[in-house]
Amino acid sequence: MHFRKPLLTALVASLCASGAAVAQSNDPATLAKIRDAAMASDWPYQRLEDMTDLVGPRLSGSPGAAAAVEQVAEAMRKLGAKVTLQPVKVPHWVRGEEKAQLVEYTGRPKNVTQNVVLTALGGSSATPAAGLTAQVIVVRSFEELKERAADVKGRIVLFDVAFDQGMADRGLAGPAYGRGSAFRTRGPAMAAELGAAAALVRSVGGADYRVVHTGVTRLDENRRIPAAAVTAEDAMLIARLSKRGPVTMKLVLTPKTLPDADSFNVIADLPGTDKADEVVIVSGHLDSWDLATGANDDATGVTASMGVLETLKKLNLQPRRTIRMVAWMNEENGGKGGATYHQANRATLEKQFAAIESDNGAAGRTFGVLAGIRPQYEKLFAPLQAALLPIGAGVLQRRDVIGAGDLHALEADGVPSFLPLVDSSKYFDYHHTPADTFDKVQPQDLKSHTAVLATLAWYLANLDQPIGRAPEQFR
Template sequence: MKSVIKNSLSLTVLATSLLAVGAYAAPANDPATLAQIRDNAMKSDWAYERLADLTDLVGPRLSGSAGAAAAVEQVADAMRKLGAKVTLQPVKVPHWVRGAESAELVEYTGRPAGITQKVVLTALGGSGATPAAGLTAPVVIVRSFEELKAKGAQVKGSIVLFDVAFDQEMANRGHAGPAYGHGAGFRFAGPKLAADMGAAAALVRSVGGADYRIPHTGATGVVEGARIPAAAVTSEDAMLMSRLSVRGPLKMHLTLTPQNLPDADSFNVIADWPGTDKADEVVIVSGHLDSWDLATGAHDDGTGVAGAMGVIDTLKKLNLKPRRTIRVIAWMNEENGTRGGKAYFEANKDKLDKHFAAIESDSGGGRPFGFIGSVTPPMVKYFAPLKDVLEPIGAGIFERRDIAGAADTGPLERAGVPVFEPLVDSSAYFNYHHTPADTLDKVNPYELKRHVAVMTSLTWYLANMDENIGRVAPQQD
């Protein structure tokens, strides 16, 4: 038995050595190949360098902006240099431009003569505008949609503030997504409901942690014909207004001058790494290229794009060719419309049987613990070898879900394509998400390496599986 084990180990070492020089045609998902992929990713700074290019050289990348256009060219050029087949898929995107934004409390009980209180805020994507000189109106504070509806006539002509705190304790215990979803529901739906009730403007308490008087932007659901001014205020300012409201009525002077311009031309960046015997089948690995305009989108979603790009870089360095085609996609317009994901789906809805799986990374660059996948329960056992190879870097968890729920791959998933994403620590993600603080220095280079290792190992594994993992149950839109 000892000699059998020794011979087996020797073969593994030999296979690993030969793989390093590209001379050995190993079985696609054998342990030696998977270990080579993992270890190469953990040694490479390539993805971090591309993230630095994206954040430091291009900067903010809101759809329709010059930054978004520059990012398309930068990522496409980097993928061409790797030898990938690059396609720019046209996408019509919203073009919203932030203007002046300021606010101050000008009336409240106990206000000393000549004193006003500055309120730190930032407009929400899609917000309407005040007059150039601003508007002054009473502030009505609510903490639920039911409370807003109960206010009735008080809402008309007022500035409504949804003072709903982000549950950082929930985020700290591994449930950052649901914590964000709760607050984001008020951000998206609240201003529209306020507009329907005749409000002059709507404010929401910023959805995120780290209360350092930093506003968090994001999309809102106001529509043409009722596009009232809408903004996010810092947690500190929301709490200030709530305290002052206990003393008596308060009024705010608000100035927001954003513009909703005609839709702009943009692109999804699609980079194919061709497969061999199953080249007509596709495994997508992706992140979204656009970001909000307040900062450089390092976590949201520079790490996702750089991680996806790093998949092809890792495989090229090892001279590995997958059975199925690996398709890297840098989606455009996830933040305020998901037009990129929708455009891809429309262009490929008759080819979904050739989409074996899709991976999307959009939860930041925190430590990865493994991966999430919307496969059916009987398929979980086939991922045991992948879990085993990721265990040495602390990323061996596979969390199966009926719906993974990623944004740009959502249409594919709802049509039955299995969707995967890295399982990451997001407890601090919403400290930076959609804020001026989402910059390169917040990304840990080691965790990005681990992120690339998970993304590449998962992509390669899916691209070479013998088992047909099947389709997930189609979901209704």
């Protein structure tokens, strides 16, 4: 197998291949140097500020997404990386007007209506411009929806399921989000199937500041309905009023789905030496939702990944394998970037040695690495863990369940995948809200996040041993 070269041979080969470049090695001193250089650099934080302040929101197909492609490509060219723009055709959904009022309910005083704060879900269709008015039916589970199927036709279904912040506080933010977001992704389609006029979900997130959390919903192309997320407060209000009697809502949502747009994955290579044809991906996604500047979702992932190349360039370190920074397009509402890359490389996936993606933000401490590898390879990472321990990031945890956003197709086809482990207890307070902004990222958190990605990417790119393929159950 092409991975099984003894260390010495590798070193000699690399020295020959790289000319004046420094020898590649996973020795502790080199790992420490990379880690410390990343910890000392403001460069990713400056790129984060550029991306969020100058470009702002970056929903697929928007001027912001196009500007972000240019901005990242330009920054990577400046570093001397080999930049490729990989064309990706993306959905182009545009938010419109969005407002709602409770116009009738038991106990409503004369002339009084209650405003409901909501935001359309990506993929929502539009109401008539003048709005639609219908009774709201509140359900708390898919089972309850099915039980009340006969009541759904012509009504507005509200899935009133609270995000489990307690789980998030106990370190289970991901599973809590998985449970909550199921109602957002699948609920509206189920309501549509039963003839609902529109569907609402309670915002999926832990904050209690009347904050809307948008996100994608998966509607059947032939059965699209208006769909929106109401704030937790508004969901609770509607649920309380529903206990008093029927509640009628007037709903106005005017989003548009335009023809698919041309966009790009930004790919920037730091070419390897003797194994240059093998690739270690380090990545984040460049698109964001439109309500905010997408600082933690996922400008941090992109700018920390960019920082990996900046760190190695600054240290004049050249890896054996090619380290490839990818800024994926369209993670949020289509996943076309990851799918396009997979499609383009599917004939030679054995050359995709490993892939890293950061998509859990850096709004908390990064404490290690989540590895989509088989058990027998875990021990290979002890030197990496030792190198990351001094910055509190020495944890290596194996992952048995597939699910790394843009890497999904690669993982399913066997590419080992790695995610940084981040304290995400606060992540879903801001995720997909208007509040996912630059100020939520502490410079120190982004530094250690970058240090983990840089040390990990380098380590993978210079490993002598094979790390096998993704766990069997990823297929």
